[in-house]
Each structure stands twice: as C-alpha cells, then as structure tokens.
Amino acid sequence: MMIVALMASVSACASTYRVPREEAPPEWREDGKPTGFMPIEGSAKSFPGNHKERGVIMEFAVENERTAIITNTLEWTGPFGGSNIIPAGSPAYARQFSLRMSSNYGSYFGKDMNAYNNPIEWCVPRFDKGDAVCIFWEGSDRARYIDTSGGTPLNASPTSPSGMVGPMPQVQEQAVDFGHQMKIQVIVDTFRSNRITVATRISEGDDWSSLGRTKVMFDEGDTVTLKRFDGEFKLTAHRAGNGEITDVDVEVIKEPKAGRLQTFKDVLEMFMALKAAEAAKAAEDTDESDTASSPEED
Known part of the structure; x- marks a missing residue:
C-alpha cells in the first residue's frame, strides 16, 4: 500500500481534500487489491562494464498493477481559471494516498484523517505535461482533482491535498495500455572520496523519480559487493590522483530478477533492510578490528 502523507494547505482558489463520511463503492476501495508495480517477467537486464555517475547497473520493466478506463468525459475549472478536460476512454491507475493533518510538532505527529475511511485514488497521466491528475473520492456526488508536481506521469506523487472539486468519474476497471514504458533502475548515483551512493528509481524515458539511495563503502582493495533484486554485483572503484573516485x-x-514493488511502502522496507545490513557489516568490521588489535591473555 502506497501511503503518502499530504500536508494540509490551501493554494489560491483551491480547497483542501475533505475526508468522506460514507463508504466508497468497490471501484474506489482497496479491498486487498494491489496498487503497486507489477514486474514484467523476463525483463531484467544488467549492464556490466565501466560506469560514471548516473550509470545504470540493472533495470527491469514494470507496469501499474491496478488500472481502469474513465468512461465519461470529465471537465472542471482549474485553481487559476481555465478548463481542464479528461476525455472519455482515458486510462488511469490506482494509488493509495493518505491525508495527515499537521500538528505543532509536524505532520508525523498529526492526526491521520484517513485512519478509518481511506478510499483509493485514480490517477490519469498527462504525458504532454510530464505529470498526472489524481482524483480523490469525497462522496457519492463529489470528487476532488489534484494536480501532481512530484513523481512521473505513471507514478504520481501529490505534494499537497489542495485541489478543485469536479464531476464524479465513472471507473471501469480493466487492463489498459498507457503507451509508455516504465522501468525500475538501479544506478551508481554520486561519487565521494571513499564511497558512492547507489540509487533506485522509476524511469519513464527521460523522466524519472527517485525511490531511495544508500551509501556504499569500498574496502581497502577498492572493491565492494552490491546486492539488489536477487542480483549480485562486484564494484571496483577507480580514483584520480587526489584520491577522488572517478568511475567504477x-x-x-x-x-538480477524482476521484483514486485508495492510502491513506497515496499521501497522503504527494502532500504531499511539494506541500511540494517550495512550497519551490521560495519559493526562486524569494527569488532574484527578490535579483536585483532587486542593483546592476548596468557
């Protein structure tokens, strides 16, 4: 389940999402159905060789798992005027966002407004604008349209719960073809003197959004073993005269194998596990160093 805490704020002429007071119909409920990314079997590729920053180590194709067609034409007024239209027959994909009202201590400590009633959202990609509009169900006769400035067209990430009230979409769940390919990629991200960062991202052509980064430290021989998506890679660093890493x-x-991601939650759990493994390895190395330097007792 992808949960994004949307901070409550109001932009010009737009109003904040209103939590529904009634149960949503089946097409607007999660009901155990996946709202993440489904891997395309057999699509995993690795890219051995020399890499500079942003070089791709591996990738595999994915597609949104729960999709639908909007069967009616939708038209609403934007926050600064002007008409917005979603034509009948437009493809959409499901997401699960949550609204958390901010307290004096920040959104983490605020009230989860969707704790007991949290319909899914349907997002319609706008490839010409490089974003998507996500439709929030607020009741049987009320929907809210929120433009997304984060993420990508096929992986929307709203940054605010403010949007415009508009007509209720008619949603027909079915498989759809968005006509654009989406990939999960692992890349060598940035270089430092004694480490690099490795990032996982969603890529749509030249458009991409990060799913997280981890630090990778090299041993004394300037090598390290990297494990991602059941794959294993040996990385060897090359350095300039000043000791800075230039390429790997x-x-x-x-x-590697194509792996299923339930979007943000699974990504977060994956990176927490990786960080825990890195911390354990660092502690193990420290223990070995301490043991080697300690005097033996007679």
Missing part, C-alpha cells in the same frame, strides 16, 4: 567497473556475479 561493474562485474555481474549473479543476474
């Missing part, structure tokens, strides 16, 4: 060689030890 990537050797594939074990080929």
Whole structure:
C-alpha cells in the first residue's frame, strides 16, 4: 500500500481534500487489491562494464498493477481559471494516498484523517505535461482533482491535498495500455572520496523519480559487493590522483530478477533492510578490528 502523507494547505482558489463520511463503492476501495508495480517477467537486464555517475547497473520493466478506463468525459475549472478536460476512454491507475493533518510538532505527529475511511485514488497521466491528475473520492456526488508536481506521469506523487472539486468519474476497471514504458533502475548515483551512493528509481524515458539511495563503502582493495533484486554485483572503484573516485567497473556475479514493488511502502522496507545490513557489516568490521588489535591473555 502506497501511503503518502499530504500536508494540509490551501493554494489560491483551491480547497483542501475533505475526508468522506460514507463508504466508497468497490471501484474506489482497496479491498486487498494491489496498487503497486507489477514486474514484467523476463525483463531484467544488467549492464556490466565501466560506469560514471548516473550509470545504470540493472533495470527491469514494470507496469501499474491496478488500472481502469474513465468512461465519461470529465471537465472542471482549474485553481487559476481555465478548463481542464479528461476525455472519455482515458486510462488511469490506482494509488493509495493518505491525508495527515499537521500538528505543532509536524505532520508525523498529526492526526491521520484517513485512519478509518481511506478510499483509493485514480490517477490519469498527462504525458504532454510530464505529470498526472489524481482524483480523490469525497462522496457519492463529489470528487476532488489534484494536480501532481512530484513523481512521473505513471507514478504520481501529490505534494499537497489542495485541489478543485469536479464531476464524479465513472471507473471501469480493466487492463489498459498507457503507451509508455516504465522501468525500475538501479544506478551508481554520486561519487565521494571513499564511497558512492547507489540509487533506485522509476524511469519513464527521460523522466524519472527517485525511490531511495544508500551509501556504499569500498574496502581497502577498492572493491565492494552490491546486492539488489536477487542480483549480485562486484564494484571496483577507480580514483584520480587526489584520491577522488572517478568511475567504477561493474562485474555481474549473479543476474538480477524482476521484483514486485508495492510502491513506497515496499521501497522503504527494502532500504531499511539494506541500511540494517550495512550497519551490521560495519559493526562486524569494527569488532574484527578490535579483536585483532587486542593483546592476548596468557
């Protein structure tokens, strides 16, 4: 389940999402149905060789798992005037966002407005604008249209719960073809003197959004083993005269596999596990160093 805490704020002429007081119909409920990314079997690829910053180590194709067609034409007025139209027959994908009202201590400590009633949202990609509009169900005769400035057209990420009230969409769930390919990629992200960062991202052509980054430290031989999506890679760093890492060689030890991601929650859990493993490895290395330098007792 993808949960994004949308901070309550109001932009010009737009109003804030209103939590529904009635149960949503089936097409607006999660009901155990996935709202994440489904991997395309057999699409995983690795890219051994020399890589500079932003070089792709591996990738696999994914598609949104729960999709639908909007069967009626939707028209509403934008926050600064002007008409917005979603034509009948437009494809959409499901997401699960949550609104958390901010307290004096920030949104983390605020009240979860969707704790007991949280319909899913349907997002319609706008490839010409590089974003999407997500439709929030507020009741049987009321929907809110929120433009997304974060994420990508096929992986929307609203940054505010403010939007415009508009007509109720008629949603027909079915498989759809968005006509655009989406990939999960693992890249060598940035270089430092003694480490690099490795990032996982959603890529749609030249458009992409980050799913998280981890630090990767090299050993004394300037090598490190990287594990991602059941794959295993040996990375070897090359340095300039001042010791700065300039590029890395990537050797594939074990080929990766396409893996399912339930968007943000699964990504967060994956990176928490990776960070825990990195911390355990660092502690193990410290223990070995302490043991080697300690005098033996007679």
